[in-house]
Amino acid sequence: xxxxxxxxxxxxxxxxxxxxxxxxxxxxxxxxxxxxxxxxxxxxxxxxxxxxxxxxxxxxxxxxxxxxxxxxxxxxxxxxxxxxxxxxxxxxxxxxxxxxxxxxxxxxxxxxxxxxxxxxxxxxxxxxxxxxxxxxxxxxxxxxxxxxxxxxxxxxxxxxxxxxxxxxxxxxxxxxxxxxxxxxxxxxxxxxxxxxxxxxxxxxxxxxxxxxxxxxxxxxxxxxxxxxxxxxxxxxxxxxxxxxxxxxxxxxxxxxxxxxxxxxxxxxxxxxxxxxxxxxxxxxxxxxxxxxxxxxxxxxxxxxxxxxxxxxxxxxxxxxxxxxxxxxxxxxxxxxxxxxxxxxxxxxxxxxxxxxxxxxxxxxxxxxxxxxxxxxxxxxxxxxxxxxxxxxxxxxxxxxxxxxxxxxxxxxxxxxxxxxxxxxxxxxx
Numbered sequence: 001x002x003x004x005x006x007x008x009x010x011x012x013x014x015x016x017x018x019x020x021x022x023x024x025x026x027x028x029x030x031x032x033x034x035x036x037x038x039x040x041x042x043x044x045x046x047x048x049x050x051x052x053x054x055x056x057x058x059x060x061x062x063x064x065x066x067x068x069x070x071x072x073x074x075x076x077x078x079x080x081x082x083x084x085x086x087x088x089x090x091x092x093x094x095x096x097x098x099x100x101x102x103x104x105x106x107x108x109x110x111x112x113x114x115x116x117x118x119x120x121x122x123x124x125x126x127x128x129x130x131x132x133x134x135x136x137x138x139x140x141x142x143x144x145x146x147x148x149x150x151x152x153x154x155x156x157x158x159x160x161x162x163x164x165x166x167x168x169x170x171x172x173x174x175x176x177x178x179x180x181x182x183x184x185x186x187x188x189x190x191x192x193x194x195x196x197x198x199x200x201x202x203x204x205x206x207x208x209x210x211x212x213x214x215x216x217x218x219x220x221x222x223x224x225x226x227x228x229x230x231x232x233x234x235x236x237x238x239x240x241x242x243x244x245x246x247x248x249x250x251x252x253x254x255x256x257x258x259x260x261x262x263x264x265x266x267x268x269x270x271x272x273x274x275x276x277x278x279x280x281x282x283x284x285x286x287x288x289x290x291x292x293x294x295x296x297x298x299x300x301x302x303x304x305x306x307x308x309x310x311x312x313x314x315x316x317x318x319x320x321x322x323x324x325x326x327x328x329x330x331x332x333x334x335x336x337x338x339x340x341x342x343x344x345x346x347x348x349x350x351x352x353x354x355x356x357x358x359x360x361x362x363x364x365x366x367x368x369x370x371x372x373x374x375x376x377x378x379x380x381x382x383x384x385x386x387x388x389x390x391x392x393x394x395x396x397x398x399x400x401x402x403x404x405x406x407x408x409x410x411x412x413x414x415x416x417x418x419x420x421x422x423x424x425x426x427x428x429x
Contacts, residue, residue, distance in 0.1 A: 189258030356385030
């Protein structure tokens, strides 16, 4: 959640941040009103508790030779006051819950540098590499689905038969390609100082809410019926909750983790989008970087995460652009997000392959993750970054490195992970 002090001291800043995301600012007034009600309820409860304690002392004193009638009157007064104290305590708890709910409804404040607007209002920060000109090479590029069929690598027909639309099988070289990409990504992360993690893919509501995935993204989340559990859409969720309710040693930061896990998404808002192939699916595997650091280091760490993502795409010899995501397209927890979008020849445009978000202290406040330093305890900052989302990376590799005969050249950095293989060759016509 946002820092409550910002809301109280500079509500216009929060209103401006809401407007930048394209959201109504009435939530700010609701939160301020809830805060005022909460404070009044606390004062009233404390006053009645104070009076209750005062009467208790008087009753104790009256027991030492005091007037019996006076004592009975005090007891009656105490009994009536106990009812008022209980009601005041309930009112205080209710006001606190309303205040908490209002705070949780406010997204992180978008960075000043983030472009205003929605999905199409991003800013291109840099372009790396040049898309292949297949026309000069004398052939029309096939899409990944046709290439996957020819290579015996991707089977969406049986995926649909077994599980429904937006599911698939990776078969033969397709399955080998996934293992190669995962190992390549995890090796890069480990060499950069990340601790490797295999996290659970089912979490409790506290983890989902703490990372902001039960807010605007709730419709895209799979909930297990009959159980108070959710399937994660990204290992960001379990990794953010990994240190929940803990106080970390400031000297241990940054803590960097690279987590490999399956991810599950309903894709509720994507009806009719990317229905062909494996670009947008309900289940996929992913290597995710997750970092705990100090708020002061968060922006520099964000740039480092972007650098590691670019390194991975460079090693795969892909053409891509880096964009600064517009405020209205940020997730609830993110202050700023950079996407790396690879050129997809069959679509003739750049599409998102990786992203990295700076969530500042937003998630840490919700999950109660602090660090202890010389000046006491304070919330840490959390950041996340996709190193390799398997299906989209396979799409980009197959389409970018295809040859006229349907074979696919293996990027040099990936070859050791495929037993030295330099070319993927068709198994069917």
